[in-house]
Structures are given as C-alpha cells and as structure tokens.
Amino acid sequence: MKYELSKLPYAYGALEPFIDAKTMELHHDKHHQAYADKLNAVLDKYPDLAEMSIEELLRNLTSLNIPEADKNALKNNGGGYVNHNLYWEIMDPGRKIDGALSEEITKIFGSPEEFKKLLSQTAINQFGSGWGWLVRDEKGNLLVYSTSNQDSPYLKNHTPIICLDVWEHAYYLKYQNRRQEYAENWWNAVKMI
Numbered sequence: 364m365k366y367e368l369s370k371l372p373y374a375y376g377a378l379e380p381f382i383d384a385k386t387m388e389l390h391h392d393k394h395h396q397a398y399a400d401k402l403n404a405v406l407d408k409y410p411d412l413a414e415m416s417i418e419e420l421l422r423n424l425t426s427l428n429i430p431e432a433d434k435n436a437l438k439n440n441g442g443g444y445v446n447h448n449l450y451w452e453i454m455d456p457g458r459k460i461d462g463a464l465s466e467e468i469t470k471i472f473g474s475p476e477e478f479k480k481l482l483s484q485t486a487i488n489q490f491g492s493g494w495g496w497l498v499r500d501e502k503g504n505l506l507v508y509s510t511s512n513q514d515s516p517y518l519k520n521h522t523p524i525i526c527l528d529v530w531e532h533a534y535y536l537k538y539q540n541r542r543q544e545y546a547e548n549w550w551n552a553v554k555m556i
C-alpha cells in the first residue's frame with residue numbers, strides 16, 4: 364500500500380455547526396479511503412511509477428505510457444486522494460491566518476470577502492460534482508476556477524491552495540439541496556485567510 368489515509372488531525376465534530384460530525388466521518392473514513400484504495404490498486408500494476416509522487420503523476424498524466432483506462436483511474440482516484448488531503452488540511456482548526464496570502468488576495472480580488480464570494484459562486488456554478496479552487500499557475504498567478512469530478516489542478520500543472528468540495532457527499536446530510544448555504548457557511552471552517 365503506497366498511499367495510506369492519514370487520520371483526520373482533528374475531531375469529526377470540530378467544525379460543527381458548519382460541517383457536521385457524521386458528514387466528516389463518512390467523508391474521510393469512507394469516501395477518501397475509497398479513493399486511496401483505488402489509487403493503490405492502479406499503482407500496484409506499475410511498479411515503475413512508484414518513484415513518482417502522486418502530484419508528479421498528475422502533472423505528467425498525459426505522457427505516462429499506460430492504457431487510457433488506467434490513466435483515467437489515476438486521474439479520478441489520484442485526484443480524489445490529493446484533493447481531499449488539501450481539503451482536510453485547510454479546515455484544520457489549528458491553522459493560523461496566512462497574512463501574505465491574505466494580502467495577495469486583497470490585491471487581486473479586492474478583499475478576502477469578495478474573494479470568498481467569488482470562489483463559492485464559482486464552485487456552486489459547477490454543474491454536477493466537482494470542486495472550486497484557488498490555485499497558483501505555472502507563472503505564479505493566483506486563479507479561481509472550478510473543475511468537475513475529481514479533476515485536480517495538478518493536471519494543468521497548477522498548484523492548489525484552497526479547495527471547496529461541492530460533491531453532494533460533502534454536504535447533503537446537513538444541507539440537502541442547499542449547496543449555496545453550505546458553500547457560504549464553509550468559510551467559517553477555513554481560518555487561513
């Protein structure tokens with residue numbers, strides 16, 4: 364097993380009332396675990412790829428010499444694995460505000476509040492399952508966009524900084540169809556900006 368799921372570094376209920384404990388438990392222990400397991404199952408077929416990190420594999424996915432079906436499995440499950448690692452990390456209640464990032468965000472997006480609105484709206488507008496992102500592109504620019512399914516910004520050679528999961532499994536138990544309410548409340552669980 365190359366990729367193991369690390370334990371959530373805080374309690375399932377730590378983000379209540381914005382994200383409920385049951386959602387966190389299922390999301391981490393079942394959904395994230397399934398991505399890790401399926402990622403390992405693909406990589407088991409290709410010992411040669413063991414040298415590359417999952418980020419490198421995603422950045423170089425199109426040039427890998429493996430069948431399309433396995434590239435797709437790597438994209439979906441490798442993406443699912445790294446995307447969720449970042450999602451747990453940015454919601455860590457022990458996390459401190461990143462002053463330099465906040466300043467840069469204010470310069471580019473007007474204010475942290477305007478930036479949050481933009482990212483939430485971008486994520487909400489993603490049709491079906493997907494993610495909203497703040498990323499840094501290969502030139503160092505900050506960009507906001509959404510992706511479908513588990514597509515990772517690493518596929519575009521971008522580095523993800525903030526991610527908002529808008530798959531129904533991220534919010535449906537508490538918010539049902541109210542995706543907008545989740546995407547707005549969610550910022551209460553993110554203290555880095």
Ligand code: MN3
Nearest residue numbers: 394528530533
């Ligand atoms: Mn998810």
